[in-house]
Amino acid sequence: MKLDQLAKRVAESQKNGREMDKLTISIPELTVNQAYEIQKLSINESLTGDNRFIGWKMGLTSKAKQQQVGVEEAIYGRLTSDMELTKPVLKVGELIHPRVEPEFAFLFKDELKGANITAKDVWPAVECVFLALEVIDSRYKNFSFTLTDVVADNASSAKILLSNQAYSPYHTDWAQAEVTLYQNGEMQKRGRGEAVLDHPIHSIVELVKMINREGLSIQAGMIVLVGGITDAVSIQASDEIMADYGELGKLTLHVI
Ligand code: OOG
Ligand code: MG
Numbered sequence: 001m002k003l004d005q006l007a008k009r010v011a012e013s014q015k016n017g018r019e020m021d022k023l024t025i026s027i028p029e030l031t032v033n034q035a036y037e038i039q040k041l042s043i044n045e046s047l048t049g050d051n052r053f054i055g056w057k058m059g060l061t062s063k064a065k066q067q068q069v070g071v072e073e074a075i076y077g078r079l080t081s082d083m084e085l086t087k088p089v090l091k092v093g094e095l096i097h098p099r100v101e102p103e104f105a106f107l108f109k110d111e112l113k114g115a116n117i118t119a120k121d122v123w124p125a126v127e128c129v130f131l132a133l134e135v136i137d138s139r140y141k142n143f144s145f146t147l148t149d150v151v152a153d154n155a156s157s158a159k160i161l162l163s164n165q166a167y168s169p170y171h172t173d174w175a176q177a178e179v180t181l182y183q184n185g186e187m188q189k190r191g192r193g194e195a196v197l198d199h200p201i202h203s204i205v206e207l208v209k210m211i212n213r214e215g216l217s218i219q220a221g222m223i224v225l226v227g228g229i230t231d232a233v234s235i236q237a238s239d240e241i242m243a244d245y246g247e248l249g250k251l252t253l254h255v256i
Contacts, residue, residue, distance in 0.1 A: 001027055001030070001034075003034060003037050003038055003041060004041055006023060006027075006038050006152070007037075007038045007039075007040075007041030007042040007045060008042070008045060009023075010023075010038060010039075010042040010139065010152055010153055010154075011041075011043075011045040011046055013139040013153075014042065014046065014139060014153070014154070015046065017094045017095050017096055017137070018096070018139075019096050019097075019139055019140065019141050020139050020140060020141075021140070021141065022140050022141075022144070022146065022149045023035075023038075023148070023149055023152055024146050024148055024149050030148050030152075031148065032147060032148050032151055034148075035147075035148045035149070035151035035152040036151055036214070038151075038152040039077065039078065039151055039152055039153075039154050039155075040078070040214075042152075042154065043078045043080065043154060046080060046082075047080065050081065050082075051080050051081055051082045052080060052081045053078060053079075053080055054079050054080060054083075054084070054222060054223055055078075055079045055218070055222035055223035055224055055225075056076055056077065056078060056079060056207055056211070056218065056222065056223075056224045056225075057076065057078075057079055057134070057155060057157060057224065057225035057227070058074060058075070058076055058196075058203045058204075058206065058207050058224070058225065058226055058227040059075045059076065059077060059150075059155040059156070059227055059228075060072075060073060060074050060075055060155075060227065061074050061196045061197050061203045061206070061226065061227030061228075062191070062195040062196050062197075062227060062228055062229060062230075062231075063195070064191065064195060064228070064229075064230055064231040065101070065227065065228045065231055065232070067231070068231040068232065069143070069145070069150070071145070071146070071147045071150060073147055074197070074203075074206055074210075074227070075147070075150060075151050075155050076155065076207055076210055076211065077154040077155030077156075077157045078154055078157070079157065079160065079223065079225070083157060083158065083159050083160050084159075084160055084161075084162070085159050085160065085161045085253075088161055088251075088252055088253050088254060089253070089254045089255075089256060090135060090159060090161075090235075090253055090254070090255045090256070091256055092235065092236060092237045092255050092256065093237075095135070095137045095158055096137050096138070096139065097137065097138070097143055097234065098135050098136070098137045098158060098234070098235050099135070099136050099143070099232035099234050099235065100133055100134065100135050100136075100181075100232060100233055100235050100241050100253065101133070101134050101136065101181075101228035101229070101230060101231070101232040101233070102131075102132070102133060102179040102189070102191070102228065102229050102230060102243040102245075102251075103132040103133070103134050103225050103227065103228055103229060104129055104130070104131065104132060104177075104193065104196075104200050104225075104226050104229075105130040105131075105132040105160070105162055105223050105224065105225050105226070106126050106128075106129055106130075106169070106200075106204060106223070106224045106226065107126070107127045107128050107129070107130065107166070107221075107222075107223050108125050108126060108127060108218050108219070108220060108221065108222050108223075108224070109125065109126070109127035109220055109221075110124070110125040110220050111125070111217050111218065111219050111220050112125045112204070112208050112218040113208060113212060113216075113217030113218070114208065114212055115209055115212050115213075117205060117208050117209070118205060119199075119201045119202065119205060122201055122204045122205060122208075123169060123201070125218075126169040128166035128167060128168060128169065129166065129167045129168075129169055129171070129174065130162040130163045130165075130166055130167075130223075131162070131163035131165075131179075131243065131245050131248060131249060131251050132160055132161065132162050132163070132225055132251070133160070133161045133241065133243055133251055133253050134157075134159075134160050134161075134225055134228065135158045135159035135160070135161075135235075135253075136155075136156040136157065136158055137156060137158035138150065138156040139153050139156075140153065160225065161251065161253055163249060163251050165248075165249055167248065171248075172247075172248065174193040174199065174200045174201070175192065175194040175198065175199040175200065176192060176193065176194065177192065177193045177245060177246070177248060178190065178191070178192050178193075178245070178246055179191060179192075179229055179230070179243050179244065179245050179246075180243070180244045181230060181233060181241070181242075181243050181244075182241070182242040182243075182244065183233055183235070183239055183240075183241055184239060184240055185240075185242075188233050189231065189233065190230065191229040191230040192229070193229060195229050195230070196226050196228075196229060197227075200226040200227075203224075203226035203227050204218075204224055204226065207224060235255050236255065237255055237256055238255065238256070239254075239255040240252065240253070240254055240255070241253040241255065
């Protein structure tokens with residue numbers, strides 16, 4: 001089994017928005033570590049032109065998300081600049097079966113690394129926090145996968161929308177911050193930051209420990225998505241998605 005060939009297959013599918021069979025159908029012995037290697041190689045494959053590596057995402061950090069996809073372990077993925085929406089408009093035609101979920105994103109001013117960091121090490125490294133909508137789009141048929149498959153497919157990453165307003169990390173208690181997700185004016189989901197590993201800061205701690213095993217770190221200037229606060233909602237052209245974070249503001253995405 002050639003990991004670089006599998007990575008090319010995944011990268012093609014991500015680039016063209018074309019669905020593929022789960023890798024574990026043809027290679028049941030594929031390990032999670034090998035899947036992370038495929039993730040790294042396929043994302044490197046995508047770094048052409050202006051596309052840059054801009055940070056990390058955590059996934060499956062809430063029970064709601066784990067139950068939705070049937071994988072009970074937190075995972076990480078890589079974010080690149082072409083995933084960031086510069087306008088609150090999503091072209092759905094480029095995607096397979098997109099879903100959207102409300103999140104928080106942390107921007108770092110200092111590097112964070114090590115196997116033994118705790119929350120007290122994370123806070124001083126955070127520059128600011130954004131409200132975020134993540135669009136995920138598993139490249140696998142029927143949005144169905146194993147842990148190994150979803151890791152190889154970069155944790156289903158597709159697009160991210162960040163709020164215009166950034167907040168001091170000390171602005172509010174991010175565990176108590178509440179979000180309600182509306183689709184075309186209809187309430188779909190509601191959750192609090194504490195759904196993410198009891199406090200979103202723990203998601204950052206977990207990420208640092210996980211990437212440390214590969215000798216990697218969160219670098220200064222990088223962004224980290226902490227993981228969906230609620231489970232994700234399927235979206236289609238002409239939808240209007242609105243995440244209401246109470247006093248923190250609202251984030252709206254127009255799907256075309
Ligand atoms: C995996 C990606 C999960 C999150 O925030 O939990 C994720 C998936 O649900 O396809 O982004
Ligand atoms: Mg997510």
